[in-house]
Amino acid sequence: LVLASEVVRAQPFRPASYKVDLDLPATERWRSVLAEVLDLYGTSPFFRYYSAVQRSEAAAFPQQYAYFQAHIGDWQAAYAERFPDALAELNALADILQSRAETAEERGAFSREQVLFASLQMQIFNTGTPKQGECTSVIARSADGLVHFRNWDFGPLPELLGLLSVEVQFYFSQSKRQGFRCLLALTHIDKWTTCMKEGAFSMSLNAREFGEGHERGRLPEVELELLRAGRLPRVAVLRNVMLSDSYEAAVHTAATANALTSMYIILAGHEVMNGSQQPAGVVVTLMSNTSSSDVLKLPQGTEGWFLVQTNVDHWLPMSDNRPSSHRREHVKALLHDLGPAASVEELYSLLRDPEPYPADNTGPDDGKVFRDTTIASVLMRPWGLNSADPSAWHADVWKRPVIDAEPTQLLV
Numbered sequence: 540l541v542l543a544s545e546v547v548r549a550q551p552f553r554p555a556s557y558k559v560d561l562d563l564p565a566t567e568r569w570r571s572v573l574a575e576v577l578d579l580y581g582t583s584p585f586f587r588y589y590s591a592v593q594r595s596e597a598a599a600f601p602q603q604y605a606y607f608q609a610h611i612g613d614w615q616a617a618y619a620e621r622f623p624d625a626l627a628e629l630n631a632l633a634d635i636l637q638s639r640a641e642t643a644e645e646r647g648a649f650s651r652e653q654v655l656f657a658s659l660q661m662q663i664f665n666t667g668t669p670k671q672g673e674c675t676s677v678i679a680r681s682a683d684g685l686v687h688f689r690n691w692d693f694g695p696l697p698e699l700l701g702l703l704s705v706e707v708q709f710y711f712s713q714s715k716r717q718g719f720r721c722l723l724a725l726t727h728i729d730k731w732t733t734c735m736k737e738g739a740f741s742m743s744l745n746a747r748e749f750g751e752g753h754e755r756g757r758l759p760e761v762e763l764e765l766l767r768a769g770r771l772p773r774v775a776v777l778r779n780v781m782l783s784d785s786y787e788a789a790v791h792t793a794a795t796a797n798a799l800t801s802m803y804i805i806l807a808g809h810e811v812m813n814g815s816q817q818p819a820g821v822v823v824t825l826m827s828n829t830s831s832s833d834v835l836k837l838p839q840g841t842e843g844w845f846l847v848q849t850n851v852d853h854w855l856p857m858s859d860n861r862p863s864s865h866r867r868e869h870v871k872a873l874l875h876d877l878g879p880a881a882s883v884e885e886l887y888s889l890l891r892d893p894e895p896y897p898a899d900n901t902g903p904d905d906g907k908v909f910r911d912t913t914i915a916s917v918l919m920r921p922w923g924l925n926s927a928d929p930s931a932w933h934a935d936v937w938k939r940p941v942i943d944a945e946p947t948q949l950l951v
Contacts, residue, residue: 551916551935554722556706562713565627568739569728572633576703581650582639586701588726589648591695592657592678600667602676606759607663609629611652614659618764625729625774629654632728643940658727661773665748665800665827666757673863673912675870675890676743676805678820678837681843683883684923685818687807689743690890691722691733692912700724701914701938719781722910722917722934731777735932740786741809744777747801748862752826754801762799770799778826779802784923786810793823794832801827803848809922812839844879847871849925865906869896873908883918883930890916914938 549591557572597604607614618626629651636649647653673692678685693700703725710718719736735741749755754762766772771779776796783789786808793804807820820837835853837846849863857864873889889908896906918933 551937552701552914553938554934554936556708557706558710560712560720561591561709562711565624566631568698569628569631569769570635572705572707573632573725576634576705577639582636582645582751582882584702585636585726585900586648588696588699588703589653589657590644592660593648593653596660596663598668600663603663603667603759607656607659610654610759610763614766615652617763617782618655621766622772622775625778626655628729629658644908658729658774659772661746662762662800666754666759666762673866673910674743674745674850675866675908676803676848677845677870677874677886677889678805678807679874679886680818680837680879681844681883682880682888684920685807685809685820686883686886687735687741687743687805687820687919687921688887688890689733689745689805689917690908690910690913691915691917692910693724694912697912697914698938698940700726701936702940704915704932704936716782717784718783720932721781722915724914729774731774731781733915733919735919735921736779736781736923737931739784739921740789740806741773741921742777742780742789743805743917743919744773745803745805745848746850747803747852748825750801750824750826750855752801752829752831754827757828759913765799769797770827771796772799773802775856776802779879780804780806790821790834792824793821793825794834795833796825797830798825798827801825802830803850805848807837807919807921816922820846822846822853824852845871845874847874852946859902859904862904865896865900865902865904869906869908872896874944883920887916887918887933 559568633649633651633654635648640646640649676689678687704722707721707723717736719734721731721734732744776798780789780792783792787810789806802825804823810819811815822835824833847867849867851861851864851867855861857868877885892908899904915934915936920931924931
């Protein structure tokens, strides 16, 4: 299999879909999924991605990188004590990659320690000096009902993340709890960032990289001590939210999380108002250094019909020194142009707008919605549709390497 460096983006790909039983032990639940994907693509995409994470973190955040590497065993011990299920999933991923590794370099990159290190990428990123985020999330009351859609942007090597992105239908075979669907990259199998529990709520995660109560500049040894003292890493916050039974419970779980890392959690669903169920949505801003949160609700009635979240606090105005604020205002302008009578398809299509905002913007925060780092777009309709309705969930993957059929190595 040859994966060339050219990226295809003109037409989206539909990600492969799998089922994962969360009642199985973590060491077993991903076995068939990973085996099938590794049969298709081999270990090279994982190796290339994990190696790129190592290089980018070492270059951008040398102090944090050196500490995390020197103390990765301490992080393992803390996760084993407090988040054993998530750690066991990462260990299972590392073990199956190790079993298929063909070189010493791959075996090093696929150690349990280094697979965990890659999963800590955003924690390292947030305590350093991040440049600018790129994810976009929108909740709107449309003519066709409540809709939640987002662009997922991440790196390095977004084309490999696209290749390894899958839809997962999580279910519970024994406890019979309600399952949910997520889009995720198999490099980060423990991280639920774009998910929907049908008939209940949907969730998307956006990075928060500066602002009031942010952990930028936090020493890595303080980060470790806060974890040991009970702070929740991103993976734990997201899991707790998605395991909530209702929209109201999910909002409460997100807003009261004692988070280790600042983030935005965007939730859509329904709540009881004036004796009847009404469409609802929130943006929860979690501030790591203050253990506090801000909850912005979807306006009701004539006050407004949408929420937009990028990677800047909603109360901060657009400015050149506030990365992603131009993109936020661009999305708002597009929504105002479309109006609340727009169809779901028209609303979802704004995620593909590649133009700068304002039109003459040539700065680093250029206001583009559809970006070189946009891996996927996801449309979620968590409430008001029959659970079997295929329009309740739709995912488009935009970034993948060109694939040739000959069995050989990854080319870059």
